[in-house]
Amino acid sequence: MEEEQFFPFIGVEDDYIYQSNKDLPLFEEFAYDFEINDFIFDEKGEIKILQGVEALKIWIKKALLTDRFVHEIYSWDYGTELITLVGQKFSQGLTESEAFRYITEALLINPYIENVTNNGVKFDGDNLTINIIVETIYGEVNISV
Template sequence: MADNNFFPFIGTESDYIPETNNELPLYREFAWDFAKDDFIKDNSGDFKIVEGKEALQVWIYHALHTNRYEHEIFSWDYGTELITLVGQRFTKGLTESEAFRYIKEALLVNEYLLSVKKNSIVFDGDVLHIDITVKTVYGEVRLVV
């Protein structure tokens, strides 16, 4: 009786790799009023929920406004390290380049976000002005902060 498998106790690759569902669920988030920097509530006083591209815009906004490693409630992957640029004596070009790198690193941890394009990132004194376009699974989102 000939067995073609020299190691019958070792399975094939497909025996060890779990099946995964590559479809992401619809992204949902609490609605955010960017002008007031506060939640949006519906007529009944409950928090409004947004989905898809609009929900990702809320996530992006919060990720960029959160300092990484500062809040125990968030994972170490969440937020930016932009605060580390404060007080550095880098050239303007290097500072803006590092700011974009930090922004890109902060956003691409989200599996719904595919790429980040810099429209402009400028320091005006101590204020960082960001204009980016983020390609998401739902289309493009532009954020100007």
């Protein structure tokens, strides 16, 4: 009689078990200057490449500034839906909650990111600023959105 399996990983060959985030290659991203909205070039005129946590900071900011489902060049998993909150008549609490949920969903698709924590919310008129702590495989990153 064959033994019944309740969990998908029991009895599954090692090749199918999810690899730890610690086994990921070094994260790389093109250096970007968000102030001037352009790439950063090195002395040879080539786009500078960042690695590790500095590269991940660029990816995080870019993902949070990109509207999800708008740009055909990006996967539907990339970006946030924060734009959908603009003009809504939600309570302050619901707006904060939904904004943080959108941010968390946008960031946790990246396997280098382990957790996102809300570190404070501030309303200034119609502007909402959320301070988050992003736990990555390289350590914590503080971001204001």
